[in-house]
Amino acid sequence: MPVLNENPVATFARIAAMDAVLAQTGSGHRFAFAIPSDTRNPEAAEQERRWFLRLLSNTEGEGRMFYRRRADNIGKKAGNTAAFLRDLALILDADCLMEGATIVEGVCRMEAAPQLGLIQTLPRVIRARSCFGRATQFSAAMFTPVFARCWR
Numbered sequence: 001m002p003v004l005n006e007n008p009v010a011t012f013a014r015i016a017a018m019d020a021v022l023a024q025t026g027s028g029h030r031f032a033f034a035i036p037s038d039t040r041n042p043e044a045a046e047q048e049r050r051w052f053l054r055l056l057s058n059t060e061g062e063g064r065m066f067y068r069r070r071a072d073n074i075g076k077k078a079g080n081t082a083a084f085l086r087d088l089a090l091i092l093d094a095d096c097l098m099e100g101a102t103i104v105e106g107v108c109r110m111e112a113a114p115q116l117g118l119i120q121t122l123p124r125v126i127r128a129r130s131c132f133g134r135a136t137q138f139s140a141a142m143f144t145p146v147f148a149r150c151w152r
Contacts, residue, residue, distance in 0.1 A: 002077040004038045006094035008051040011035075014097045019059050021100030031103070033065045036081055038073035045069050 003011055015033050022028040035052065039045045052067040059065065075082070081091060090106060092098070106119055122144050125137035 001033065001092040001094055001096070002036045002038070002081050003048065003094050004073075004077060005041065005044055006039075008044070008048045011048075011094045012051040012055045014095075015065070016055055016059055018098060018100065018103065019061065019065075022103060023100075025100040025104050027104045028100075029064075030107070031064070033061070035065070035067045036077075037067065037069040038076060039069060040073070 001011065001015065012035075015035070019028065019031075019033065022031050035048075037045065037048055039048060048069065049067070052065075056062055056065055073079070081089075090103060109119060110116055123140075124144075125133065125140055128134045128137040
């Protein structure tokens with residue numbers, strides 16, 4: 001989950017939530033979280049570091065959760081993310097939140113098809129407040145699954 005001047009409280013809370021639901025699937029031990037940071041502001045970076053340490057202590061994430069802030073941001077988020085890629089990777093934006101079963105299913109599909117380059121989930125609008133946002137949330141919930149089906 002690459003970060004760049006994100007809200008560390010919200011970001012690390014999402015990671016903790018995903019770690020908890022992954023543990024419920026029985027596959028939590030198969031997953032690691034990498035948080036490469038390109039945050040430029042020293043005070044914001046210090047907050048990230050503090051919240052990461054809190055995440056480690058609250059989740060017993062030592063050895064499964066990794067945080068690194070680069071001195072330079074060559075290649076921006078993509079450059080920072082590349083350093084963590086090995087075999088399979090689930091790349092999340094800092095505002096992402098996924099169910100554990102969805103994460104496990106995605107990894108199973110990647111393992112079953114090594115030639116696969118990308119799995120893209122359907123984004124979902126959650127708790128929209130404006131009239132437009134609520135209309136978008138409703139229409140996406142109703143129509144997106146129809147358009148996402150592969151027809152043969």
